[in-house]
Amino acid sequence: xxxxxxxxxxxxxxxxxxxxxxxxxxxxxxxxxxxxxxxxxxxxxxxxxxxxxxxxxxxxxxxxxxxxxxxxxxxxxxxxxxxxxxxxxxxxxxxxxxxxxxxxxxxxxxxxxxxxxxxxxxxxxxxxxxxxxxxxxxxxxxxxxxxxxxxxxxxxxxxxxxxxxxxxxxxxxxxxxxxxxxxxxxxxxxxxxxxxx
Amino acid sequence: xxxxxxxxxxxxxxxxxxxxxxxxxxxxxxxxxxxxxxxxxxxxxxxxxxxxxxxxxxxxxxxxxxxxxxxxxxxxxxxxxxxxxxxxxxxxxxxxxxxxxxxxxxxxxxxxxxxxxxxxxxxxxxxxxxxxxxxxxxxxxxxxxxxxxxxxxxxxxxxxxxxxxxxxxxxxxxxxxxxxxxxxxxxxxxxxxxxxx
Amino acid sequence: xxxxxxxxxxxxxxxxxxxxxxxxxxxxxxxxxxxxxxxxxxxxxxxxxxxxxxxxxxxxxxxxxxxxxxxxxxxxxxxxxxxxxxxxxxxxxxxxxxxxxxxxxxxxxxxxxxxxxxxxxxxxxxxxxxxxxxxxxxxxxxxxxxxxxxxxxxxxxxxxxxxxxxxxxxxxxxxxxxxxxxxxxxxxxxxxxxxxxxxxxxxxxxxxxxxxxxxxxxxxx
Numbered sequence: 001x002x003x004x005x006x007x008x009x010x011x012x013x014x015x016x017x018x019x020x021x022x023x024x025x026x027x028x029x030x031x032x033x034x035x036x037x038x039x040x041x042x043x044x045x046x047x048x049x050x051x052x053x054x055x056x057x058x059x060x061x062x063x064x065x066x067x068x069x070x071x072x073x074x075x076x077x078x079x080x081x082x083x084x085x086x087x088x089x090x091x092x093x094x095x096x097x098x099x100x101x102x103x104x105x106x107x108x109x110x111x112x113x114x115x116x117x118x119x120x121x122x123x124x125x126x127x128x129x130x131x132x133x134x135x136x137x138x139x140x141x142x143x144x145x146x147x148x149x150x151x152x153x154x155x156x157x158x159x160x161x162x163x164x165x166x167x168x169x170x171x172x173x174x175x176x177x178x179x180x181x182x183x184x185x186x187x188x189x190x191x192x193x194x195x196x197x
Numbered sequence: 198x199x200x201x202x203x204x205x206x207x208x209x210x211x212x213x214x215x216x217x218x219x220x221x222x223x224x225x226x227x228x229x230x231x232x233x234x235x236x237x238x239x240x241x242x243x244x245x246x247x248x249x250x251x252x253x254x255x256x257x258x259x260x261x262x263x264x265x266x267x268x269x270x271x272x273x274x275x276x277x278x279x280x281x282x283x284x285x286x287x288x289x290x291x292x293x294x295x296x297x298x299x300x301x302x303x304x305x306x307x308x309x310x311x312x313x314x315x316x317x318x319x320x321x322x323x324x325x326x327x328x329x330x331x332x333x334x335x336x337x338x339x340x341x342x343x344x345x346x347x348x349x350x351x352x353x354x355x356x357x358x359x360x361x362x363x364x365x366x367x368x369x370x371x372x373x374x375x376x377x378x379x380x381x382x383x384x385x386x387x388x389x390x391x392x393x394x
Numbered sequence: 395x396x397x398x399x400x401x402x403x404x405x406x407x408x409x410x411x412x413x414x415x416x417x418x419x420x421x422x423x424x425x426x427x428x429x430x431x432x433x434x435x436x437x438x439x440x441x442x443x444x445x446x447x448x449x450x451x452x453x454x455x456x457x458x459x460x461x462x463x464x465x466x467x468x469x470x471x472x473x474x475x476x477x478x479x480x481x482x483x484x485x486x487x488x489x490x491x492x493x494x495x496x497x498x499x500x501x502x503x504x505x506x507x508x509x510x511x512x513x514x515x516x517x518x519x520x521x522x523x524x525x526x527x528x529x530x531x532x533x534x535x536x537x538x539x540x541x542x543x544x545x546x547x548x549x550x551x552x553x554x555x556x557x558x559x560x561x562x563x564x565x566x567x568x569x570x571x572x573x574x575x576x577x578x579x580x581x582x583x584x585x586x587x588x589x590x591x592x593x594x595x596x597x598x599x600x601x602x603x604x605x606x607x608x609x610x611x612x613x614x615x
Contacts, residue, residue, distance in 0.1 A: 140611060148603075156578060
């Protein structure tokens with residue numbers, strides 16, 4: 001698995017540098033989008049994996065699920081930070097400001113808060129049996145907010161994010177889409193690899 | 198009531214294994230004494246028997262409809278409530294409404310004069326008086342399983358006689374577990390389980 | 395399976411007990427009220443005279459309610475754990491009855507808090523409430539969710555080593571789906587703008603989810 005990830009990552013990096021045309025009017029640095037989108041994707045995947053393992057733990061009382069849930073949350077926290085920073089840089093290049101509470105920025109910010117709260121909770125409880133139960137319950141409680149936020153937030157904040165598939169069809173060049181999808185797959189594989197450590 | 202069954206119960210606190218693959222049976226109509234050095238797990242055994250704590254592996258079983266009452270130094274009563282309010286509250290949690298006569302009777306049986314102290318807040322009570330009130334709650338609730346953790350510590354001689362008489366009188370229809378290192382308390386037990394260190 | 399009636403009786407007994415305790419030990423309740431008063435007063439003093447727009451006012455109201463609630467609700471279980479009564483309560487009381495009893499108590503103290511702070515807020519910030527019923531409905535719906543999430547969160551933080559701040563950190567993300575629409579609706583109630591009633595439905599639906607989830611998840615604790 002290590003080899004596949006290494007080859008795929010090298011291939012994608014090479015493709016981004018040499019193959020993908022510069023994004024219109026934004027320059028080379030805007031290619032950070034190829035980093036931003038996959039990390040954002042993984043931070044969401046990690047969030048749901050953490051909740052999934054939490055529910056597994058509560059049903060089986062098997063502590064290895066608690067470990068997996070915690071690891072997914074820790075990885076998710078790293079990925080969500082990387083994604084937020086890269087997103088802020090892209091935002092500055094595209095819209096002129098690092099932060100503007102656009103719906104997706106708001107959602108990812110909430111994700112940072114939840115991850116942070118979850119990890120603080122784990123750090124605050126020393127008894128490992130209680131910690132496992134309590135953090136699993138919080139993980140499941142926090143996952144409930146997501147569908148509501150997805151519904152509520154777009155009504156509260158005006159969006160700047162490009163929607164990749166608009167009514168007139170796909171806006172991006174096909175090679176950009178291919179590299180982006182490959183990068184998302186690659187990031188997911190990296191996440192799975194790190195989970196198996 | 199048939200009994201409480203421990204089947205291959207294992208429990209550890211951190212790295213310390215308190216119980217390793219323990220199989221036990223506590224029958225009805227007997228008083229079981231649990232003795233052992235400090236830290237040998239006397240209180241823990243009682244908590245396991247009452248399903249207040251759950252084992253890491255193995256099972257503890259007793260009939261589904263069996264109710265539990267306990268007397269333990271860890272379990273406190275409400276300081277800001279009066280003796281009668283405490284008594285009525287805990288009885289009501291088990292669906293029992295206490296009449297005034299019943300309250301006086303419980304006071305008489307536990308040696309706590311309800312006429313004088315009934316309407317006084319328990320924050321002004323001595324340790325022994327609180328213990329008497331806790332015993333009155335135990336009697337009021339009238340559960341099937343009694344878990345008594347050092348029930349007569351802090352009591353004077355007449356208090357102890359009272360308690361012993363009540364416990365002896367109740368044993369014909371209950372399962373009684375008594376954790377103690379006190380010789381007099383151990384003497385009223387029908388069987389003694391000595392926990393190894 | 396216990397009868398519904400006996401559980402209700404148990405819930406009532408707990409509500410009555412906590413009411414008595416709060417009456418005799420007023421510290422937590424007083425702290426919550428004074429916290430709300432202090433924050434409203436400090437904000438009003440520091441913005442004195444400035445004309446604040448409705449969006450900002452609505453946000454202030456909910457931020458004050460949130461932080462006063464954390465001061466009031468964080469000890470829901472922990473106060474009893476510290477006093478040593480929680481284990482007795484858990485032994486004699488049915489778990490679901492304890493949860494719902496505590497939830498009711500939280501709801502009642504939040505209601506008392508709002509009844510106290512809302513008029514003061516309106517006077518100090520010179521708020522003109524255009525749609526009083528919308529405001530009351532929003533607050534009621536918001537408080538239900540806050541009480542439900544707050545009760546479960548309080549149960550989670552009982553065994554935590556650090557208390558200060560942890561409760562607020564945990565509660566905030568979980569109650570965001572209430573706050574965002576509640577702030578918008580509160581803003582609308584201060585103006586003559588059109589009511590977006592779907593937001594009220596969102597809060598109501600989330601309240602229901604929170605109550606059900608608390609009930610299910612509490613059994614695992």
